[in-house]
Amino acid sequence: MNANLKHVCVKAFLAVAFCACTAKVQAADIKVMSDSPLEPALTKVVDLYRQQSHNKVGLVFDPSPAVKKRIEDGESADVVIVQPDFAEALTKSGKVSAGDRPIIGHVGVGLGNRKDSPAYDISTVEKFKSTLLGADLLVFNSVKSGEAFAGVLERLGIAGTLKSKIVRTTPLGIFEPVLKGKGNDMAAGTIPLIATTPGIKLLGPLPAQFQSSLTYTAVLMAKTSQRDAAEGFIKFLVSREAKAAFAANGAS
Template sequence: MAAAVECSFLLALGAAAPAADAAEVKVMSTVALTPTLDEIIPKYEGSTGNKLMVIYSTIAELKKRIDAGETADVMILSRPVLDGLQIQGKIAEGSIVNVGRSYVAVGVRSGAPKPDIRTADKLKTALLAAKSISYADPAKGGASGVYFAKVLDRLGIADQMKSKTTLVPGAEPGQLVAKGEVEMCVAQASEIAAVPGAQVVGPLPGDLNNAIVFAVGVGSMSKDPAAAKSLIELLTGPAGVAVLKSKGMDPA
């Protein structure tokens, strides 16, 4: 299987390789795609000769930078944000493609007992029983952190959770549970699944569940849209989808 995926990578890259001189491709990406891109980047660069310069941050922070005038050849954000940027003329018309879908999930250390979170009441009980928890700081704009803060309010336990909560800038909650620094984390399922030593318990239950569709588009000011499209074709093609699934994300 690994050999087949590797072969499909090379075939896809060989077909997408530009005939012109190698390009430097700037990418602005949500941290949720970090595990996927980290695996794709060296293969893409090695086979095309193109150089990728990737900026990872929260969706809110990246949008703020784009609104302030920064741009990139390739932008990977949530679908609604990219659609809005296309309306503003900052994404090339018709270039947006869905990449994958992830949901806000609970995670614990690999091998640890999985708490029962099948209903809102059971999730509330599990959260109150946890000695410590981590999620993305809502003030930093991380989508999962902003959403989970609202969940805690809905459950009526926001104040009770504060003293045992470690807020982090981005995708670090899974790393903290893997290291044993916190007992439980809440983050995108793809971010938790990508961390050795962390395991996904499951999505938030019932109507507390929240899925995000991530998409990719070509910046309207891209100096090399062909190189940008070659990366998108790889990311959304069979080889890219295989990596995406291995990192805990569902194809969109």
């Protein structure tokens, strides 16, 4: 190999090595803890973010109260996505930064049943009430969306009538009793979870006057070791592309 060719090969090798090292340095690995109802939509949004940034994102899902407790107990992350009141509590305890808290999405409440059960129309108050009264089992959670649904039953004047048919569970436990049931069993919960749970079909959102959307905000952990990447991820969550993906997966 002559000297010139050897020189060119060395330069090419160094250029490739430099690019590889640069890419390695630039790629970040961030951990995101999020409220469970956002899982179907946030997973799609994160796929888009990974494609564009080449950063790695580890997702951990739990209901907002559980996310708050895990962080207060010492679990670390880079970005936290929870309901605003939980974000406020974590800010006061110094666990998350006190900066901007952009609203990244809203999740509504709906009603679902087994795929082999009738497809009831719940688009009006009268049809919604009639469907609930015809249920053999009505399952909903014991946290914020479940409390809101319990309030709907009170407003409809049927809470007492349905009392013996109601089962309260954890947010992710609302589907098991329905899937195992053999009667006219229904689950009330967040729309993305109902729509993406195997064996369950979404009958529809609650009528507008009874709808109670959950709002989600993204905050930066105070002690994140990936501040730049974490801030960039939060900015991506409010981008036009991310909002379209959220909306397409039940989180407007």
